[in-house]
Amino acid sequence: MNTQQNPLIVSVGIVAHNHVNYIARAIESVLHQKVSFAIDLIIFDDASSDGTAEIIEKYQKDYPDIIRIFLQKEKKGQVAIARELASEMKGKYSAWLDADDFWTYHGKLQCQIDFLEQNSDYTACFHDAMIKSSVATEPNALPTAIQQAHDKYRYYSQFNTYSPDFYPHNLLRRNIIPTASLVFRNRDFMPFFNSFHLPPYSFSWALQLFIIRQSRFYYFNRCWSVYLDHTEGFSKKQSADSFSLNNVRILKSLLKDNYYKRFKNKIYLSIAAEYDCIIYQPSDGKYVREYARKSQAAYFKAWWWSAIYYLMETIHSLFVSKK
Incomplete structure (x- = not known):
């Protein structure tokens, strides 16, 4: 890692909990970045019991000028740890990396930071990620894990719609941005954490919606990271219905x-789509009918607000043309 004399600092955060089989690869993928700036690697271990903390401690001793660690004695949970991590990230830019994911291109950070330095009107930038799924082949996989598996796809771009200029309304439609791919301008995230009182499902998506607010992201059509889809992953321990409802x-x-609230039509379309996801899961007829009604109501509200916005734009255009 080449940091030279550039005063610019990029904070990279990793949160781990019982990731003994993955944490070393995640850390190595950060250390192998070839950059012209300093990296402040901050690692939180949420009371692991499988030897993860010992691996983290060893890396910190080997790279004391780069790595800072925080080892919790009692488990706090994803959102609480993320809040503490955000408060420790002091760099001009930040990147988060799940402990079981890793970066594959040594120039990833440099490319993304160069772009943000040259384009101040973008809040963040991201890229595609490869999916390596082992859920279907793992013994004793829970039904929730199989239900949530991504074994049908090899890349995120196969089931999400990305464009070079990626706006808030694109993210509202649940186009998933790989957590390991996002690099963003640092800011005060406490308003987000103070207002987030929901279960941690889709926490990354909620945080990204906060980051992109009143701005846009840039999408690199490159695959520079890997998402490991396995039965020990957090999402595989929750049902698809739980995610949709959250x-x-x-x-x-x-x-x-x-x-x-200016995107109410798009929000209601997304709400309807989430209810549709529940409807198409195996369930009894009463369950299907309940969410079918909610889906239809959301579609109607989406249509209603689209009509309202169209009427407002038409009136505005007529008013402007008369001036």
Whole structure:
């Protein structure tokens, strides 16, 4: 890693909990970055019991000028640890890396930082990620893990729609940005954490919606990281229905946001899509009918607000043309 004399600092955060089989590769992928700036690698271990903390301690001793570690004695949970991590990230730019994911291109950070330095009107930039799924072949995989598996896809771009200029309304439609791919301008994240009181499902998506607010991201059509899809992953321990219902809660909270409420039509479309995801899961007829009604109501509200926005734009255009 070449840091030279550039005063610019990039904070990289990793949160680990019982990732003994993965944490070393994640850390190595950061240390192998070839950059012209300093990297401040901050690692939080959330009370692991499998030897993860010992591996983290060894790396910190080997790289004391780069790595800072925080080892928790009692498990705090994803959101609480993320809050503490955010408060420790002091660099001009930040990147988060899940402990079971890793970067594959040694010039990833340099490319993304160069772009953000030259384009101040973008809040962040991201790229595609490869998916390596082992869920289907792992013995004793829980039904929730199989239900959430991504074994049908090899890349995120195969089931998400990305464009070079990626706007808030694109993210509202649940186009998933790989956590390991995002590099963003640092800011005060406490307003987000103070207002986030939901289960940690889709936490990364909610945080990204906060980051992109009133701005846009840039998408690099390159694959520079790997997402490991395995039965020990957090998402594989929750049902698909739990994720969809929590996504609905996140979307409904945005209806009250002073910025996002201008996208009510798109928010309701996304809410309807989440209900549709539940409908298409195996369940009894009563369960299907309940969410089918909610989906239809959300589609109607999306249509209603689209009509309202169209009417407002038409009136505005007529008013401007008369001047």
